[in-house]
Amino acid sequence: MALRIVRLDKDLPLPARAHPGDAGVDLYSTTDAQLRPGRRQLVGTGVAIALPHGTVGLIHPRSGLAARAGLSIVNTPGTIDAGYRGEIKVCLINLDPEEPILIKRGDRIAQLLVQRVELPSLEEVDELDDTSRGAGGYGSSGGHAAL
Ligand SMILES: O=c1ccn([C@H]2C[C@H](O)[C@@H](COP(=O)(O)OP(=O)(O)OP(=O)(O)O)O2)c(=O)[nH]1
Numbered sequence: 349m350a351l352r353i354v355r356l357d358k359d360l361p362l363p364a365r366a367h368p369g370d371a372g373v374d375l376y377s378t379t380d381a382q383l384r385p386g387r388r389q390l391v392g393t394g395v396a397i398a399l400p401h402g403t404v405g406l407i408h409p410r411s412g413l414a415a416r417a418g419l420s421i422v423n424t425p426g427t428i429d430a431g432y433r434g435e436i437k438v439c440l441i442n443l444d445p446e447e448p449i450l451i452k453r454g455d456r457i458a459q460l461l462v463q464r465v466e467l468p469s470l471e472e473v474d475e476l477d478d479t480s481r482g483a484g485g486y487g488s489s490g491g492h493a494a495l
Pocket residue numbers: 407423425426427428429430432435436437438439
């Protein structure tokens with residue numbers, strides 16, 4: 349499958365996988381940004397894509413920047429709907445409690461994954477079938493550390 353991509357910012361390289369077989373296509377920031385601790389900022393990536401119907405684009409943080417600097421994405425993973433044709437933007441956040449993060453135009457700040465997605469219609473019913481879990485959630489199975 350080829351993914352159609354438009355470079356809205358022609359002075360940035362075409363996004364690419366760092367290695368063949370990598371899940372993520374690295375996305376560039378179109379702007380400089382300075383993120384103080386705890387602050388967030390929406391940055392452009394300079395690209396628009398046409399995802400095939402039945403797929404979704406997921407915008408994930410990059411591990412290196414997360415571990416080194418505390419850079420993450422507020423709504424991770426971001427959801428790119430198949431019908432979206434606008435510029436992909438990323439809502440970056442600095443999770444480091446003390447140090448600011450400096451982003452330069454052209455930095456690879458996030459990665460795009462493309463996955464198949466089910467698109468079920470919704471069928472309203474009065475009751476759901478029984479399962480062994482039932483309505484138990486939020487740690488109901490135990491085994492977690494004491495808080
Ligand atoms: O990290 C992201 C997440 C979303 N989008 C774009 C593509 C996506 O298709 C659209 C809407 O995203 P979402 O459905 O998550 O946001 P919403 O708040 O529900 O907005 P909408 O009412 O437009 O669906 O915004 C991005 O560019 N980057």
